[in-house]
Amino acid sequence: MSELFEPAAFRTALQDWLAENDLTPPPGDHSLDAHQAQHLRALKALYAAGWMRYGWPESAGGLGGPEILRAIVGEEIVGRGIDHPGPYSMLEVLTPTMIDYARPELATEMVPKLLSGEESWCQGFSEPGSGSDLASLTTRAVQDGDTWIVNGQKVWTSFAQYASRCVLLTRTGGPDTPNHDAITAFFVDLDSPGVTVRPLRTMHGVDEFCEVYFDDVVVSADRMLGQPGDGWKLAMDLLPYERSTCFWQRIAYLYSRFDALVAEVRGSDKAVDVDLGAAYLALHTLRCRSRATQQRLADGAKLGADTSIDKVLLAAAEQQLYDTVRDLLPGVIELDGGEWRTEYLYSRASSIYGGTAEVQRNIIARRLLDLGKE
Ligand SMILES: Cc1cc2nc3c(=O)[nH]c(=O)nc-3n(C[C@H](O)[C@H](O)[C@H](O)COP(=O)(O)OP(=O)(O)OC[C@H]3O[C@@H](n4cnc5c(N)ncnc54)[C@H](O)[C@@H]3O)c2cc1C
Numbered sequence: 607m608s609e610l611f612e613p614a615a616f617r618t619a620l621q622d623w624l625a626e627n628d629l630t631p632p633p634g635d636h637s638l639d640a641h642q643a644q645h646l647r648a649l650k651a652l653y654a655a656g657w658m659r660y661g662w663p664e665s666a667g668g669l670g671g672p673e674i675l676r677a678i679v680g681e682e683i684v685g686r687g688i689d690h691p692g693p694y695s696m697l698e699v700l701t702p703t704m705i706d707y708a709r710p711e712l713a714t715e716m717v718p719k720l721l722s723g724e725e726s727w728c729q730g731f732s733e734p735g736s737g738s739d740l741a742s743l744t745t746r747a748v749q750d751g752d753t754w755i756v757n758g759q760k761v762w763t764s765f766a767q768y769a770s771r772c773v774l775l776t777r778t779g780g781p782d783t784p785n786h787d788a789i790t791a792f793f794v795d796l797d798s799p800g801v802t803v804r805p806l807r808t809m810h811g812v813d814e815f816c817e818v819y820f821d822d823v824v825v826s827a828d829r830m831l832g833q834p835g836d837g838w839k840l841a842m843d844l845l846p847y848e849r850s851t852c853f854w855q856r857i858a859y860l861y862s863r864f865d866a867l868v869a870e871v872r873g874s875d876k877a878v879d880v881d882l883g884a885a886y887l888a889l890h891t892l893r894c895r896s897r898a899t900q901q902r903l904a905d906g907a908k909l910g911a912d913t914s915i916d917k918v919l920l921a922a923a924e925q926q927l928y929d930t931v932r933d934l935l936p937g938v939i940e941l942d943g944g945e946w947r948t949e950y951l952y953s954r955a956s957s958i959y960g961g962t963a964e965v966q967r968n969i970i971a972r973r974l975l976d977l978g979k980e
Pocket of ligand 1: 730731733736737764955958960961963964
Protein backbone atom coordinates (compact mmCIF):
# COMPACT_ATOMS: atom_id res chain seq x y z
CA MET A 607 0.00 0.00 0.00
CA SER A 608 2.85 2.42 0.74
CA GLU A 609 3.46 3.15 -2.98
CA LEU A 610 0.08 4.88 -2.69
CA PHE A 611 1.68 7.44 -0.39
CA GLU A 612 3.14 9.05 -3.54
CA PRO A 613 0.63 11.83 -4.30
CA ALA A 614 0.37 11.42 -8.10
CA ALA A 615 -0.10 7.64 -7.84
CA PHE A 616 -2.62 8.16 -5.04
CA ARG A 617 -4.66 10.61 -7.11
CA THR A 618 -4.68 8.31 -10.13
CA ALA A 619 -5.75 5.31 -8.03
CA LEU A 620 -8.52 7.36 -6.41
CA GLN A 621 -9.71 8.64 -9.80
CA ASP A 622 -9.80 5.06 -11.10
CA TRP A 623 -11.80 3.98 -8.06
CA LEU A 624 -14.24 6.86 -8.48
CA ALA A 625 -14.71 5.91 -12.14
CA GLU A 626 -15.80 2.44 -11.03
CA ASN A 627 -17.80 3.51 -7.98
CA ASP A 628 -20.38 6.11 -8.87
CA LEU A 629 -21.03 8.37 -5.87
CA THR A 630 -22.81 11.11 -7.82
CA PRO A 631 -25.54 12.67 -5.64
CA PRO A 632 -29.16 12.13 -6.66
CA PRO A 633 -30.12 15.10 -8.90
CA GLY A 634 -32.41 17.99 -8.07
CA ASP A 635 -32.38 18.28 -4.29
CA HIS A 636 -30.16 21.15 -3.06
CA SER A 637 -31.46 21.15 0.50
CA LEU A 638 -29.16 20.93 3.51
CA ASP A 639 -30.80 17.60 4.44
CA ALA A 640 -29.84 16.25 1.01
CA HIS A 641 -26.26 17.54 1.35
CA GLN A 642 -25.94 15.90 4.74
CA ALA A 643 -27.35 12.56 3.53
CA GLN A 644 -24.98 12.59 0.56
CA HIS A 645 -22.06 13.57 2.83
CA LEU A 646 -22.62 10.52 5.03
CA ARG A 647 -23.18 8.24 2.03
CA ALA A 648 -19.94 9.39 0.36
CA LEU A 649 -17.86 9.10 3.54
CA LYS A 650 -19.20 5.62 4.22
CA ALA A 651 -18.13 4.34 0.80
CA LEU A 652 -14.80 6.18 0.82
CA TYR A 653 -13.93 5.00 4.32
CA ALA A 654 -14.83 1.39 3.55
CA ALA A 655 -12.50 1.53 0.53
CA GLY A 656 -9.75 3.11 2.66
CA TRP A 657 -9.61 6.54 0.98
CA MET A 658 -10.82 8.54 3.99
CA ARG A 659 -8.16 6.93 6.17
CA TYR A 660 -5.05 8.08 4.33
CA GLY A 661 -3.16 11.01 5.81
CA TRP A 662 -4.48 10.23 9.30
CA PRO A 663 -2.40 8.41 11.95
CA GLU A 664 -2.87 4.69 12.51
CA SER A 665 -3.50 5.38 16.23
CA ALA A 666 -6.80 7.04 15.22
CA GLY A 667 -7.86 4.40 12.72
CA GLY A 668 -5.99 5.95 9.80
CA LEU A 669 -3.65 4.32 7.31
CA GLY A 670 -0.85 6.89 7.72
CA GLY A 671 0.88 8.74 4.88
CA PRO A 672 1.35 12.47 4.33
CA GLU A 673 -1.40 15.05 4.92
CA ILE A 674 -1.42 15.91 1.22
CA LEU A 675 -3.33 12.67 0.61
CA ARG A 676 -6.22 14.19 2.57
CA ALA A 677 -6.08 17.26 0.37
CA ILE A 678 -6.26 15.05 -2.74
CA VAL A 679 -9.30 13.16 -1.45
CA GLY A 680 -11.04 16.44 -0.57
CA GLU A 681 -10.24 17.97 -3.96
CA GLU A 682 -11.47 14.96 -5.91
CA ILE A 683 -14.63 14.48 -3.88
CA VAL A 684 -15.75 18.08 -3.54
CA GLY A 685 -14.39 19.25 -6.90
CA ARG A 686 -16.58 16.61 -8.61
CA GLY A 687 -19.65 17.61 -6.59
CA ILE A 688 -19.76 14.27 -4.74
CA ASP A 689 -19.76 16.06 -1.38
CA HIS A 690 -20.46 19.67 -0.46
CA PRO A 691 -17.62 21.80 0.96
CA GLY A 692 -19.47 22.77 4.17
CA PRO A 693 -20.06 19.37 5.78
CA TYR A 694 -16.75 18.05 4.43
CA SER A 695 -14.79 20.89 6.04
CA MET A 696 -15.77 19.73 9.54
CA LEU A 697 -13.44 16.73 9.14
CA GLU A 698 -10.39 18.94 8.69
CA VAL A 699 -11.46 21.37 11.42
CA LEU A 700 -12.17 18.86 14.20
CA THR A 701 -10.18 15.66 13.60
CA PRO A 702 -6.64 17.02 14.23
CA THR A 703 -7.79 18.45 17.57
CA MET A 704 -9.37 15.17 18.66
CA ILE A 705 -6.17 13.33 17.79
CA ASP A 706 -4.00 15.83 19.68
CA TYR A 707 -6.18 16.44 22.76
CA ALA A 708 -8.54 13.50 23.40
CA ARG A 709 -7.37 10.58 25.52
CA PRO A 710 -5.79 8.15 23.04
CA GLU A 711 -8.58 5.55 23.63
CA LEU A 712 -11.24 8.20 23.03
CA ALA A 713 -9.61 9.35 19.78
CA THR A 714 -9.24 5.73 18.63
CA GLU A 715 -12.91 5.09 19.37
CA MET A 716 -14.35 8.33 17.98
CA VAL A 717 -12.30 9.51 14.98
CA PRO A 718 -13.30 6.54 12.77
CA LYS A 719 -16.97 7.34 13.47
CA LEU A 720 -16.49 10.83 12.00
CA LEU A 721 -14.34 9.84 9.02
CA SER A 722 -16.64 6.95 8.09
CA GLY A 723 -19.82 9.01 8.12
CA GLU A 724 -21.23 7.00 11.01
CA GLU A 725 -21.83 10.35 12.71
CA SER A 726 -21.18 14.11 12.45
CA TRP A 727 -19.71 16.54 15.00
CA CYS A 728 -19.84 20.27 15.50
CA GLN A 729 -17.69 23.03 16.98
CA GLY A 730 -19.13 24.89 19.97
CA PHE A 731 -16.89 27.93 20.37
CA SER A 732 -18.85 31.15 19.58
CA GLU A 733 -21.44 32.61 21.94
CA PRO A 734 -23.86 35.52 21.62
CA GLY A 735 -21.33 37.85 23.31
CA SER A 736 -18.11 36.09 22.31
CA GLY A 737 -17.02 35.72 18.69
CA SER A 738 -13.85 37.62 17.82
CA ASP A 739 -13.21 38.01 21.54
CA LEU A 740 -13.50 34.27 22.13
CA ALA A 741 -11.66 34.32 25.46
CA SER A 742 -14.62 36.17 27.00
CA LEU A 743 -16.90 33.12 26.64
CA THR A 744 -19.23 32.44 29.57
CA THR A 745 -20.58 28.89 29.12
CA ARG A 746 -19.57 27.43 32.46
CA ALA A 747 -18.48 23.94 33.51
CA VAL A 748 -18.34 23.14 37.23
CA GLN A 749 -16.74 19.97 38.56
CA ASP A 750 -18.94 17.55 40.48
CA GLY A 751 -16.95 14.44 41.42
CA ASP A 752 -16.15 12.50 38.23
CA THR A 753 -18.39 14.71 36.13
CA TRP A 754 -18.70 18.34 35.05
CA ILE A 755 -21.98 20.25 34.89
CA VAL A 756 -22.28 22.56 31.89
CA ASN A 757 -24.56 25.60 31.63
CA GLY A 758 -24.63 28.24 28.89
CA GLN A 759 -25.34 28.98 25.24
CA LYS A 760 -23.44 28.66 21.98
CA VAL A 761 -24.42 30.24 18.69
CA TRP A 762 -23.52 29.93 14.97
CA THR A 763 -22.78 26.25 15.62
CA SER A 764 -22.61 24.86 12.08
CA PHE A 765 -24.54 21.65 11.38
CA ALA A 766 -25.32 21.12 15.09
CA GLN A 767 -28.76 19.77 14.13
CA TYR A 768 -27.02 16.82 12.44
CA ALA A 769 -24.24 16.39 14.99
CA SER A 770 -24.00 13.63 17.58
CA ARG A 771 -21.18 15.37 19.45
CA CYS A 772 -19.66 18.77 20.01
CA VAL A 773 -16.13 20.03 20.69
CA LEU A 774 -17.17 22.52 23.36
CA LEU A 775 -15.29 25.38 25.01
CA THR A 776 -16.33 26.20 28.58
CA ARG A 777 -15.14 28.47 31.36
CA THR A 778 -13.89 26.50 34.37
CA GLY A 779 -11.63 29.05 36.08
CA GLY A 780 -12.71 31.42 38.82
CA PRO A 781 -12.68 35.24 38.77
CA ASP A 782 -8.97 35.37 39.58
CA THR A 783 -7.88 32.90 36.89
CA PRO A 784 -6.33 34.67 33.88
CA ASN A 785 -8.74 34.38 30.93
CA HIS A 786 -6.57 32.09 28.85
CA ASP A 787 -6.06 29.59 31.70
CA ALA A 788 -9.75 29.59 32.62
CA ILE A 789 -11.08 27.75 29.56
CA THR A 790 -11.50 23.98 29.29
CA ALA A 791 -12.69 21.90 26.33
CA PHE A 792 -14.99 18.88 26.39
CA PHE A 793 -16.26 16.39 23.82
CA VAL A 794 -19.98 16.41 24.59
CA ASP A 795 -22.70 14.02 23.42
CA LEU A 796 -25.48 16.18 22.03
CA ASP A 797 -28.17 13.67 23.00
CA SER A 798 -27.34 14.34 26.68
CA PRO A 799 -30.29 15.53 28.79
CA GLY A 800 -30.31 19.35 28.98
CA VAL A 801 -29.00 20.01 25.44
CA THR A 802 -31.32 21.97 23.13
CA VAL A 803 -30.42 22.63 19.50
CA ARG A 804 -32.30 25.32 17.58
CA PRO A 805 -31.46 25.85 13.90
CA LEU A 806 -31.07 29.44 12.65
CA ARG A 807 -32.03 30.56 9.14
CA THR A 808 -29.21 32.32 7.28
CA MET A 809 -29.70 35.04 4.67
CA HIS A 810 -29.06 32.46 1.94
CA GLY A 811 -32.18 30.67 3.15
CA VAL A 812 -30.55 27.63 4.75
CA ASP A 813 -30.62 26.50 8.40
CA GLU A 814 -26.88 25.98 8.35
CA PHE A 815 -26.08 26.87 11.90
CA CYS A 816 -27.76 26.68 15.28
CA GLU A 817 -28.13 27.99 18.76
CA VAL A 818 -27.15 25.27 21.26
CA TYR A 819 -28.29 25.55 24.88
CA PHE A 820 -26.75 23.64 27.79
CA ASP A 821 -28.88 23.38 30.92
CA ASP A 822 -27.21 21.38 33.70
CA VAL A 823 -25.68 19.01 31.17
CA VAL A 824 -23.62 16.29 32.84
CA VAL A 825 -20.33 15.50 31.07
CA SER A 826 -18.02 12.74 32.22
CA ALA A 827 -14.52 13.93 33.23
CA ASP A 828 -12.98 11.48 30.76
CA ARG A 829 -14.55 13.55 27.97
CA MET A 830 -12.27 16.48 28.80
CA LEU A 831 -9.97 17.35 25.90
CA GLY A 832 -6.54 17.94 27.43
CA GLN A 833 -6.33 19.14 31.02
CA PRO A 834 -8.38 21.75 32.91
CA GLY A 835 -7.30 25.13 31.54
CA ASP A 836 -6.05 23.73 28.19
CA GLY A 837 -9.08 25.03 26.27
CA TRP A 838 -7.49 28.21 25.00
CA LYS A 839 -4.44 26.32 23.76
CA LEU A 840 -6.77 23.82 22.05
CA ALA A 841 -8.64 26.67 20.35
CA MET A 842 -5.37 28.23 19.16
CA ASP A 843 -4.35 24.83 17.75
CA LEU A 844 -7.72 24.15 16.10
CA LEU A 845 -8.26 27.53 14.44
CA PRO A 846 -5.21 27.27 12.13
CA TYR A 847 -6.81 24.15 10.61
CA GLU A 848 -10.09 26.01 10.23
CA ARG A 849 -8.15 28.77 8.45
CA SER A 850 -6.13 26.60 6.07
CA THR A 851 -6.41 22.83 5.60
CA CYS A 852 -10.21 22.93 5.68
CA PHE A 853 -10.06 25.02 2.47
CA TRP A 854 -8.29 22.38 0.38
CA GLN A 855 -11.56 21.00 -0.84
CA ARG A 856 -13.33 24.37 -0.88
CA ILE A 857 -10.77 25.68 -3.37
CA ALA A 858 -11.50 22.74 -5.69
CA TYR A 859 -15.20 23.57 -5.37
CA LEU A 860 -14.55 27.24 -6.24
CA TYR A 861 -12.58 26.19 -9.33
CA SER A 862 -15.53 24.03 -10.40
CA ARG A 863 -17.83 27.04 -10.01
CA PHE A 864 -15.37 29.20 -11.96
CA ASP A 865 -15.54 26.62 -14.78
CA ALA A 866 -19.35 26.75 -14.63
CA LEU A 867 -19.22 30.53 -14.94
CA VAL A 868 -16.88 30.33 -17.93
CA ALA A 869 -19.28 27.88 -19.58
CA GLU A 870 -22.22 30.26 -19.02
CA VAL A 871 -20.52 33.36 -20.45
CA ARG A 872 -18.86 31.55 -23.37
CA GLY A 873 -20.05 33.09 -26.63
CA SER A 874 -21.25 36.23 -24.85
CA ASP A 875 -20.65 39.43 -26.81
CA LYS A 876 -19.72 41.24 -23.58
CA ALA A 877 -16.04 41.78 -22.74
CA VAL A 878 -15.52 39.17 -20.03
CA ASP A 879 -11.82 38.35 -20.21
CA VAL A 880 -10.53 40.94 -17.75
CA ASP A 881 -13.07 40.04 -15.03
CA LEU A 882 -12.61 36.30 -15.51
CA GLY A 883 -8.84 36.71 -15.52
CA ALA A 884 -8.90 38.64 -12.24
CA ALA A 885 -11.18 36.06 -10.58
CA TYR A 886 -8.94 33.23 -11.81
CA LEU A 887 -5.83 35.00 -10.54
CA ALA A 888 -7.35 35.35 -7.05
CA LEU A 889 -8.22 31.64 -7.03
CA HIS A 890 -4.79 30.68 -8.30
CA THR A 891 -3.06 32.84 -5.66
CA LEU A 892 -5.14 31.09 -3.00
CA ARG A 893 -4.26 27.67 -4.34
CA CYS A 894 -0.54 28.52 -4.40
CA ARG A 895 -0.74 29.68 -0.80
CA SER A 896 -2.65 26.54 0.16
CA ARG A 897 -0.01 24.38 -1.54
CA ALA A 898 2.69 26.15 0.49
CA THR A 899 0.72 25.36 3.67
CA GLN A 900 0.61 21.69 2.67
CA GLN A 901 4.36 21.84 2.16
CA ARG A 902 4.90 23.33 5.61
CA LEU A 903 2.79 20.55 7.14
CA ALA A 904 4.77 17.96 5.20
CA ASP A 905 7.97 19.49 6.60
CA GLY A 906 6.62 18.95 10.12
CA ALA A 907 5.76 22.58 10.86
CA LYS A 908 3.04 23.41 13.41
CA LEU A 909 0.36 25.56 11.80
CA GLY A 910 -0.20 28.89 13.52
CA ALA A 911 -0.73 32.58 12.83
CA ASP A 912 0.54 32.20 9.26
CA THR A 913 -2.75 30.49 8.34
CA SER A 914 -4.49 33.87 8.72
CA ILE A 915 -3.01 34.62 5.28
CA ASP A 916 -4.79 31.56 3.81
CA LYS A 917 -8.04 32.75 5.44
CA VAL A 918 -7.78 36.29 4.04
CA LEU A 919 -6.98 34.96 0.56
CA LEU A 920 -9.88 32.45 0.70
CA ALA A 921 -12.41 35.13 1.62
CA ALA A 922 -11.07 37.53 -1.02
CA ALA A 923 -11.03 34.91 -3.80
CA GLU A 924 -14.46 33.50 -2.97
CA GLN A 925 -16.12 36.92 -2.81
CA GLN A 926 -14.37 38.06 -5.98
CA LEU A 927 -15.59 34.98 -7.84
CA TYR A 928 -19.22 35.60 -6.89
CA ASP A 929 -18.91 39.37 -7.50
CA THR A 930 -17.76 38.40 -10.99
CA VAL A 931 -20.83 36.17 -11.39
CA ARG A 932 -23.02 39.13 -10.44
CA ASP A 933 -21.26 41.39 -12.96
CA LEU A 934 -21.16 38.95 -15.89
CA LEU A 935 -24.58 37.33 -15.46
CA PRO A 936 -26.83 40.37 -14.95
CA GLY A 937 -29.84 39.72 -12.73
CA VAL A 938 -28.87 36.18 -11.82
CA ILE A 939 -28.08 37.15 -8.23
CA GLU A 940 -30.80 39.76 -7.78
CA LEU A 941 -33.69 38.15 -9.67
CA ASP A 942 -33.16 34.39 -9.88
CA GLY A 943 -33.72 32.05 -6.96
CA GLY A 944 -31.10 29.58 -8.17
CA GLU A 945 -27.75 28.28 -7.01
CA TRP A 946 -25.73 31.35 -8.06
CA ARG A 947 -27.83 33.54 -5.77
CA THR A 948 -27.52 31.12 -2.84
CA GLU A 949 -23.78 30.84 -3.32
CA TYR A 950 -23.31 34.60 -3.75
CA LEU A 951 -25.08 35.23 -0.45
CA TYR A 952 -23.13 32.49 1.31
CA SER A 953 -19.83 33.88 0.00
CA ARG A 954 -20.39 36.94 2.21
CA ALA A 955 -19.89 34.66 5.23
CA SER A 956 -16.36 33.73 4.14
CA SER A 957 -14.94 36.90 5.67
CA ILE A 958 -16.70 36.07 8.98
CA TYR A 959 -16.49 32.33 9.81
CA GLY A 960 -13.27 30.98 11.26
CA GLY A 961 -12.41 34.52 12.42
CA THR A 962 -13.33 37.71 10.57
CA ALA A 963 -11.16 39.32 7.89
CA GLU A 964 -10.45 42.26 10.21
CA VAL A 965 -9.29 39.94 12.97
CA GLN A 966 -7.09 37.98 10.53
CA ARG A 967 -5.48 41.24 9.40
CA ASN A 968 -4.84 42.14 13.04
CA ILE A 969 -3.13 38.77 13.54
CA ILE A 970 -1.03 39.24 10.41
CA ALA A 971 -0.03 42.76 11.47
CA ARG A 972 0.72 41.91 15.08
CA ARG A 973 2.10 38.40 15.01
CA LEU A 974 3.63 38.05 11.55
CA LEU A 975 4.72 41.63 10.81
CA ASP A 976 5.38 42.65 14.42
CA LEU A 977 3.54 45.96 13.94
CA GLY A 978 2.28 46.18 17.52
CA LYS A 979 -1.26 46.05 18.91
CA GLU A 980 -4.21 47.18 16.77
C1 LIG B 1 -21.27 30.60 8.20
C2 LIG B 1 -20.74 30.66 9.59
C3 LIG B 1 -20.47 29.49 10.26
C4 LIG B 1 -19.98 29.53 11.57
N1 LIG B 1 -19.77 28.34 12.22
C5 LIG B 1 -19.35 28.35 13.51
C6 LIG B 1 -19.20 27.13 14.22
O1 LIG B 1 -19.45 26.03 13.68
N2 LIG B 1 -18.80 27.18 15.50
C7 LIG B 1 -18.51 28.37 16.12
O2 LIG B 1 -18.12 28.33 17.28
N3 LIG B 1 -18.67 29.55 15.48
C8 LIG B 1 -19.08 29.57 14.19
N4 LIG B 1 -19.25 30.76 13.53
C9 LIG B 1 -19.06 32.01 14.24
C10 LIG B 1 -17.82 32.78 13.85
O3 LIG B 1 -16.65 32.19 14.35
C11 LIG B 1 -18.01 34.21 14.36
O4 LIG B 1 -19.10 34.78 13.64
C12 LIG B 1 -16.79 35.07 14.17
O5 LIG B 1 -15.74 34.64 14.98
C13 LIG B 1 -17.09 36.55 14.47
O6 LIG B 1 -17.69 36.70 15.72
P1 LIG B 1 -19.07 37.51 15.89
O7 LIG B 1 -20.02 37.02 14.88
O8 LIG B 1 -19.43 37.48 17.32
O9 LIG B 1 -18.69 39.02 15.46
P2 LIG B 1 -17.99 40.13 16.38
O10 LIG B 1 -16.80 39.52 17.04
O11 LIG B 1 -19.01 40.77 17.22
O12 LIG B 1 -17.49 41.14 15.28
C14 LIG B 1 -18.34 42.17 14.72
C15 LIG B 1 -17.51 43.03 13.81
O13 LIG B 1 -16.48 43.69 14.59
C16 LIG B 1 -15.20 43.43 14.02
N5 LIG B 1 -14.20 43.30 15.09
C17 LIG B 1 -14.32 42.59 16.24
N6 LIG B 1 -13.18 42.68 16.96
C18 LIG B 1 -12.33 43.44 16.23
C19 LIG B 1 -11.00 43.89 16.44
N7 LIG B 1 -10.31 43.55 17.54
N8 LIG B 1 -10.42 44.66 15.48
C20 LIG B 1 -11.10 45.00 14.35
N9 LIG B 1 -12.38 44.60 14.10
C21 LIG B 1 -12.98 43.85 15.03
C22 LIG B 1 -15.35 42.13 13.28
O14 LIG B 1 -14.39 41.99 12.26
C23 LIG B 1 -16.77 42.23 12.74
O15 LIG B 1 -16.77 42.98 11.54
C24 LIG B 1 -19.74 30.77 12.21
C25 LIG B 1 -19.99 31.96 11.53
C26 LIG B 1 -20.50 31.92 10.24
C27 LIG B 1 -20.77 33.21 9.53
